[in-house]
Amino acid sequence: MSRTAIELIKRFEGYRRTAAQLPDGRWTIGHGHTLTARQGAEVSTEDAEALLLYDLIAVSHALNEAVYTPLIQNQFDALASFVFNIGLDNFHRSGVLRRLNEGAPILAACAMELWRKADVGGERIVVDALVRRRASEKAVFLTPEGDAWVPAPSPILKPLLDGDAQGVVPQQTPVEVIASMEGEAVVVLREGEPTPPPAPPEDDAEGPAKSAAEAVTARLSTLFQEPDEEPSHAEAEVQPRPHPERIPEDPRPQDDFGLPGFTPLEDPVPFFLRAPEPQDEPSEADEADEPADEEDQEAAPRGRDLFDTAPANDAAEAVPAEPEEARYPSRLVIDDSAPYEFIAPPVQPLPAPTQGxxxxxxxxxxxxxxxxxxxxxxxxxxxPVASSVxxxxxxxxxxxxxxxxxxxxxxxxxxxxxxxxxxxxxxxxxx
The missing domain is CATH 1.10.287 (Helix Hairpins)
Known part of the structure; x- marks a missing residue:
């Protein structure tokens, strides 16, 4: 590329002596250099131009590899400035490259003007600086070499309105955007928008992080406090306030799970973890109360068994019991303990191959x-025979x-x- 491309890029990129941080977290220095920029770096005008030439190496390789149409010097310079601004990825999928490879340079120059929007403050708007840059690049692109201008005398070729070129004129009014060149942070402002004041640094003593840490610490100390320890004043503030329309408590005793109607356990230790209690030897009075032998136990009155179907009254005793076969005619008893006999399906042998x-x-x-x-x-x-056969x-x-x-x-x-x-x-x- 010639000096024209370098001066065109320097005019629209500007010069930044000290590195500044972009909104996406990267750093920029010089004429839009971002690859090796870092915080606190400074660069002179000569070094800034050297960094620009280093960045244009990738742009030149991309143009030589992606564009198959022969280009003149002015077209190459204009495309270099255009690709440096929109990026290599956007250029490879843009309509400008497609029109160039189709052999339509005029349409490619018109397609360059469509890259004029940018995101400012979360809104995509038409930026006036991009409109001016695209117009300059288009003018350089359409400038022929030497004195090869094609005459277009107005008395013969009177210009008329092209109603099909609606995309050339933006429907939105281009907005002037100013990017600050001073400081370590790039601030992009619209025309007439006041400069936002710098945000004061947060005090570590009263910051939200410390308040959240204190709340978590108080909550944990409340959950894991000792039985005889009372919650402190900070812990009491964390506890939730009672709701004014709270449901009255159930006067019945509750168990460990909060279910009413059950007496809570006196010993919360499970029975399988308790130590075996010492058993006292039976006294003479206890031996006297117990039956002497099994006959006395059988003779003692027994309570009603839960699985016995005792009649409700005397009248029911006179009615004979109905057999189970009559009450449950469709009952089928299945014995799961019986061995299951597996019967293999018959296997038909394959027919033997015949020797015939x-x-x-x-x-x-x-x-x-x-x-x-x-x-x-x-x-x-x-x-050989006759040809007629x-x-x-x-x-x-x-x-x-x-x-x-x-x-x-x-x-x-x-x-x-x-x-x-x-x-x-x-x-x-x-x-």
């Missing part, structure tokens, strides 16, 4: 060889040879298929 089929295929192959050999021999050794010996010999080849190929195919099936059958029998 193999012999038939061998005979067919031999017949094919005979037909082929006889046909070739007849066609080569037969006497259509079915001559050579034609008959050729047809016989072709038929012999067909017989031989069919026989070999079916023979190999039969051998493959036999090998598979033997493999299954080994398993």
């Amino acid at each position: 089929g193999v012999l038939t295929l061998v005979a067919l192959a031999v017949l094919g060889l005979i037909f082929f050999g006889g046909g070739i021999f007849w066609a080569t050794n037969a006497r 259509w079915l001559g010996p050579r034609l008959v010999g050729g047809l016989a040879g072709i038929a012999g080849v067909g017989f031989f190929v069919v026989a070999i195919y079916f023979l190999l298929d039969r051998l493959g099936r036999a090998s598979e059958r033997r493999a299954r029998q080994r398993r």
Whole structure:
């Protein structure tokens, strides 16, 4: 690229001596250099131009590899400024590159003007600086080399309105955007918008992070406090306030899970973790109260069993009990403990291959060889006949040879298929 592209880029990119941070977190310095920029770096005008030439190496390679149409110097310079501004990825999928490779440079120049919007404050607007830059790049792109201007005399070619070029004129009013060149942060402002004051640094003593940490600490100390320890004043503030329309508590005793109607356990330790209690030896009074033997236990009155179907009154005792078969006619008793007898399904053996089929295929192959050999021999050794005879010996010999080849190929195919099936059958029998 020539000096024209370098001066065009420097005019619209500006010069920044010290590095500044972009809104996306990257740093920029010089004439839009971002690759090696870092905080606190400074660069002179000569070094800034050197960094610009270094960035334009990738732009030149992209233009030489992606554009297949021959370009003049002015077109190459204008495209270099255009690609440096929109980026390599956007250029590869843009309509400018597509129109260039189609051989339509005028349409490509018009498509360059469509890249004029930017996101400012969360809104995509038409920026006046981008409109001016696209117009300058388009003018350089359309400038011919030397004095090769095509005359367009207005008395002969009177300009008329092109109603199809609606995309050239933006429907939105271009907005002037100012980017600050001083400080370590790039601030983009619209025309007439006041500069936002710098945000004061947060005090570590009263910051939201410290308040959240204190709330979490107070909550944890409340959950894991000792039984005899009372919550502190800070812990009491964290506890939720009672709701004014709270449901009255149930006067009945509650268990450990908050269910009413049950007496809470006195000992929260589970029974399987308790130590065995010492058993006292029975006294004489206890021995006297217990039955002397099993006969006395059987003679003692027994309470009602829960699984006994006792009658409700005397009248029910007179009614004979109905058998279970009559009450449950469709009952089916299944014994899960009985062994299950597995009956294997009958396996039908595969039919044994017949030997006659193999012999038939061998005979067919031999017949094919005979037909082929006889046909070739007849066609080569037969006497020539008159040209009026259509079915001559050579034609008959050729047809016989072709038929012999067909017989031989069919026989070999079916023979190999039969051998493959036999090998598979033997493999299954080994398993």
